[in-house]
């Protein structure tokens with residue numbers, strides 16, 4: 001099965017590295033480290049709140065849309081902090097009840 005999240009993570013890393021014109025990820029990550037981290041964390045917090053509100057409203061399409069925003073910004077945070085996708089997957093694997 002195609003691993004869309006892994007592919008997305010690789011694109012995010014490429015955008016952080018190359019900072020192409022018009023890239024949203026580049027916009028979030030181009031400032032000095034403290035500012036960039038604040039910008040990313042603010043988005044993660046905002047999207048978490050929107051996900052919670054959508055769950056409470058109970059509209060499935062909104063929950064999907066907002067949680068995709070949350071997961072996307074979490075991937076940006078991980079990539080910016082130098083965490084590899086596989087390191088998070090390994091942690092899930094470690095927790096899995098065998």
Ligand SMILES: N=c1c2ncn([C@@H]3O[C@H](COP(=O)(O)OP(=O)(O)OP(=O)(O)O)[C@@H](O)[C@H]3O)c2ncn1[C@@H]1O[C@H](COP(=O)(O)O)[C@@H](O)[C@H]1O
Nearest residue numbers: 008011012015022023024025026047050066068069072073
């Ligand atoms: N998956 C995403 C993605 N998900 C969300 N976003 C952006 O995240 C921002 C979310 O901000 P807001 O919540 O304020 O905006 P909103 O969701 O439109 O509005 P509300 O939820 O507030 O109603 C928007 O600007 C979205 O465009 C994304 N921006 C980019 N990607 C992917 O990331 C990769 C790199 O993108 P670029 O860096 O733009 O090249 C590409 O594969 C893109 O498809």
